[in-house]
Amino acid sequence: MTETLTHPPRSDIQIESVLHALADPVRLRIVRELARIGCDGIACGAIDLPVTKSTRTHHLRTLREAGVIQVRPVGTSRITTLRRDDLDALYPGLLDGILAAPH
């Protein structure tokens, strides 16, 4: 558990990386759930996903490294939130458009 949770600052977020991170059904499901939950965030493990733990970890890392989510350690948990302010500032309308998609 010594992995450092790096997050790109807003100025380093790249649209291609954000779109790649979002172009996956499991990662979209995570993003939809985080959008529903809002600012409080949720423990990563509490999001219901039909994948193994290592796959879940991979998807969360992809989203975090692209700048889509923030993961912060709180006690023994990791609380995940959507970086909505950053994404809305960089790409106004992008997240809302994606969340409007049928699924």
Added chain:
Amino acid sequence: MTETLTHPPRSDIQIESVLHALADPVRLRIVRELARIGCDGIACGAIDLPVTKSTRTHHLRTLREAGVIQVRPVGTSRITTLRRDDLDALYPGLLDGILAAPH
């Protein structure tokens, strides 16, 4: 030149495919250029891209099959347009958010 140019109807367009198609710098460049040109469209070959002809063809096919662009034969050319109405109807704000990204 007997390849049939298939296009998904609006109801078959999938958000994951659209995001995957857009998550590439060359394809984003094509989309930005088509957005700039608007409804009249442009001959596929007239878009200035730093890639080979076969790579260009691959990128255009990816965009077409995802439902992002429309390609129609006109004489010996193929005129390409952005499916802006379809994308704006399905994912309001998505394209504008992406086009707002610095590049």
